[in-house]
Amino acid sequence: MANYVRAMNHGLERLSELPVSVRLVREIHAELMHGVRGGRLTPGELRTSQNWIGPAGCTLATASFVPPPPHELPQALADLERFLHENTGLPPLVQVGLAHAQFETIHPFLDGNGRIGRLLITFLLTEKGLLSKPVLYLSHYFKRRRAEYYERLQAVRDQGDWEGWLAFFLDGVCEVSQEATATAAAILRMREDYRTRIAEHLGRAAANGQRVMDHLFDQPIVSVATVREWLGITSAGANQIVARLTDVGLLREITGYARNRRFRFDPYLKLFEEPQEVRA
Incomplete structure (x- = not known):
């Protein structure tokens, strides 16, 4: 990812x-x-x-x-x-x-x-x-309808059925556009939720916590060294910030290692792993 x-x-x-x-x-x-x-x-x-x-x-x-x-x-x-x-x-x-x-x-x-x-x-x-x-993410549509995706592509190759492929593709654009609108709204809700959590639980470190979250939208998989570089602080300070952001659920450790650990911006990436329900 x-x-x-x-x-x-x-x-x-x-x-x-x-x-x-x-x-x-x-x-x-x-x-x-x-x-x-x-x-x-x-x-x-x-x-x-x-x-x-x-x-x-x-x-x-x-x-x-x-x-x-x-x-x-x-x-x-x-x-x-x-x-x-x-x-x-x-x-x-x-x-x-x-x-x-x-x-x-x-x-x-x-x-x-x-x-x-x-x-x-x-x-x-x-x-x-x-x-x-880049908010139109057709991968989920292709994955959900994997068999039809491959069948439509193969029908182009075998029978020249471009119309069938295009109908499938354009249906996907329409469906995913609606999902993207819902996902964008979910991102905004998630961001405000975690801004509140950081403010409530990180105390004097809240400003640095907010800065880390802002960077995570561009780089959602990080190490402690990455956070240290972002904030210009010591390794011990970066370790403390990462630990506290993990406690509030913003980060999740994904290696299982004691050293060279990597963390993912879990609530953000989860929004892309499962399509959001389209709301009226």
Whole structure:
């Protein structure tokens, strides 16, 4: 999750100087895969061997889908990049939906293609001015309807059923937009709740507690050293602040280690793990 957030933030920052492009996608992949599962699989580099998609244990011959061979990737990605920036006359959401399906079909990396493809949606919507903040999180929609997601993509490849895919994609945008509105309201409620808790329980350290929470919205996984750097205080002081924020439920230790511990901004990240109920 931390790498996903870092990759998204990196991409959003880079959009001010670099358009959505193969170069940007490779940068984001390097950020996403650094030090995690699949990180050994050439982060940021296009694959140089054939991959395939299907049930566990399937072979190239029995795969559900075989993406283009490595030597075709440069041309396929160049065509996709050109499509992203040419004046197609298509509504922006339709163009983004088509681009996502094509990226997943090209499958240019050995690992992480699904995550990169979902980030690509956010970057394109931001670049086109449809989002000012990355609040449209389609991953939950795709996960909830995983079987249909893969079926719709495969129907494009097998039968050219772009209409079916676009209907599915646009339904997701509508559904997730409503959820995003509810999530934004939940974030505001959560922030005010924890501001009150910090003020009530941290006493003279409340100001530093509030500063830590403000930083956590940008970096929700932290260490004591990170907090020490944010506040410019001693290690002992940072340990005390982290302990007290853990006591009030703002942070949760996630390593189980006695040393080199890491903490997550638990109430915030939980809002993204389970979709919020849409309120009338």
